[in-house]
Amino acid sequence: MQNLEKNYDPSLIEDKIYKMWNENECFKAHVDPEKEPYTIVIPPPNITGQLHMGHALDNTLQDILIRYKRMCGYATLWLPGTDHASIATEAKIVEAMRKEGVSKDDIGRDGFLERAWAWKETYGGRIIEQLKKLGSSCDWSRERFTLDEGCSKAVQDVFMHLYEKGLIYRGERIINWCPHCLTSISDAEVEFEEQNGHFWHLRYPFEDGSGYLELATTRPETLLGDTAVAVNPKDERYEDMVGKYLILPLVGRRIPVIADDYVEQEFGTGVVKITPAHDPNDFEVGARHNLEVINVMTDDAKITADYPKYAGMDRYEARKAIVADLEEGGFLVRVEDYAHNVGTCYRCGTTVEPRVSKQWFVAMETLAKPAIEAVRTGDIKFIPERFEKNYFHWMENIRDWCISRQLWWGHRIPAYYCDDPDCGEMVVSREPVTICPKCGKPMHQDPDTLDTWFSSALWPFSTLGWPEDTEDLKYFYPTSILVTGYDIITFWVSRMIFSGLEYTGKSPFKNVLIHGLVRDAQGRKMSKSLGNGIDPLEIIRDYGADALRFTLVTGNSPGNDMRFSNEGVEASRNFANKLWNATRFALTYLTRDEVELPAVLQPEDKWILHKLNGVIADVRDNLEKFELGIAAQKLYDFVWDDLCDWYIELIKPRLFETNPDESTRASAQNVIGYVLVRTIELLHPFMPFITEELYHSVPHIKGMGDILMMQEYPAYSADLEFPAEAEQMGYLMDLIKQVRQLRQKMGVPFSRKTNLYLVTEHPDTYRAGVEYIKRLASATDLFFEPLAGDVNAATVVTSDAKVFIPLGELVDIEKEKARLEKEKAKLLSEIARIDGKLNNPGFVSKAPEKVVNDERAKREALARQLANVEDVYSKL
């Protein structure tokens, strides 16, 4: 036992507590056949990352769940790690190199990878340290990295598996190309944003000089690659023109007019120029009509040397030049303003350039089917459920996944090509292949790497040792729950689901708990460019990790965004301080090393134990249903209202030295000690630091160990149910409140104490509480008899008691009468309302019995109170 400071200072204890847990290996998971496993794999943060509020929320939720389950006796594993984040990390390194005046080509692949690994060493650990500050109880001995040996092995295996099954193929297709990152990206990595642009109406002349065909485009520069013009086959306006040829302005290419259903008659002129190399739809049309695919741009989106006049210009310069030339040549009809959606790279925001190139793809259809089924059948559940709709929509309309990236930082594609282009042999192999099996010439490996999400998709099992059949994999897989934001469902969650099903035959997790975004106080997304990000580490420094965690979890419901403000953190910080001080108070009267529930309990003891028991049941129930915010709110209310505002105040007279009764003093000590320990246990998953610290100060219940996080979570106990006593206490507390109210209304100063004359049919409860009633209702003395004689008294009436308060000159009898009349009228209308319900045959016959009985009980209480009011009134 130790003395506590007046105010809780988290900075003094958090690091110490975390170190203690770590040294005692509290985070370490153990395969234990006697226990049930409970597993969470962390959504691996990027090694480029700094802990932001999104991480703080995500990891707070995971830590609450894992700490709860650990205390419930599960063999828990929270597996941490980081993601190599190929495109994001590579971009950062390239940028850093650019500042030094070094390019990737200057240092070559090996040199670059050396730098990348050095980067990982420097920054990869940073976010891990930040997660520890939050209190995350991860098993750090099992920490993994998406590019470590084991994960790489898993990636190789999966690639081989899918290739052999024919589900990975290489093909020349149109893909999304980022001219800044200089790599292909998948459809999921393209973000569309509305931009104000123009609609250029052009006219292409017929070859035979018989006029023009008018069409419109948002991208005139792609004209260089046009290989046809298309109309709808049903469009009568252009019926006769199909099959004729046009001369492409500025280029002079002879291109056909074709008919294709893709063209909408009603849109624009109903004529579309077809550029198979630079538009995904045009590419499809081109494929159907065997059109030539002409790439007019370099990989950094400049016009190729094939068009000398525009060669070297970037897309937008070329656009200007071409529009000017079209105008000069009389091909430009008009220009209109036009807002349209433009695809941008989700990493750098550069406008994506659709481009035909040879890439690797995963054929999705066969993989998607069981993944849809797993959610459909409830094998995997999303919380909240509505996100399943998003998932289904994406999965059901899925297109093949472009997985190759023209990057160096990542898992290199295990494909080898013969150096002799005439041979053209390709081998996919786990082991390096240097000699062409077909022609004997040297072979070289595919320079590309895999989409970073390809490895994250395997995270729930690659981290447990897959493809080896390890003890961990056997025991901890499938994982129990995945906690992540809705923004990442398509990128990650869905890919883990089909991956888990395909490679392990099992769904990788049972539940997916989705949370929203943490926004700033004005509701804006926190972003670097806005500079409105709030640094969780600063909040931890100023208010403590527990306060941050509690803020993030309260008032937050699954799937919904939340706003973060300092006022909220202050409230949480105050709550921590409240708990601290409640304990500090108790400790000044608690001199024992152990507490136990006494055999004889006072009414207020039974009341608080009954309340505690209810909270235990509720909190467990809420946590099982992933209602973390509600659970936190209930604990807050219990601690502040029930425990501090009432129970502690109620037992003060028993604890003080002025109490001559040794036995009630001892029982009060035991009960407050017991309730405190249970409360600290209940709160531990939410506020691990302060509860652990307090646990080391308070006396324990017999049999408890030294470390709170390893204790059993409190369980509901039928022995602690005291409904009758709790109800009586409710009346008593109501009485105290009403006396306070009355005094306040009548302007009686706090310091002026009065006698109370109490008439009740249940005097025992009140007799047991004489001391605290005096304290809490500002009474000098309490008499269990009616006020005798002709004395001016104000009255308080509950359904269980009548109280007369002699206040002499402060009482105005007429006002008292008016007040009681008002009260009577209120009671009558309440009773009438309930009678209305009870006299309704529909209600009595159809409503559940409990509801009807509750109404009856309520009516009885009101009737008693009414009788009391009438009785008091008659005596005025």
Added chain:
RNA sequence: GGAGGCAUAGCUCAGCCGGUUAGAGCGCUCGCUUCACAUGCGAGAGGUCAUGGGUUCGAGUCCCUUUGCCUCCACCA
């Protein structure tokens, strides 16, 4: 174009399977150095639960309509 979400006190939000007189934090008003806490204590003001309809004995809660805000997906050149 398709799908989803939100709308509850001045502000930010809870409200689970429909069941008292709809809650919390912050803010506001009044009063308190009451021997844990002013990061506090006590009392209070403040809500037609966006709109219109429906289902039901009973609707903030379920269904439909309208309005406003937001998000995701699609990408008609």
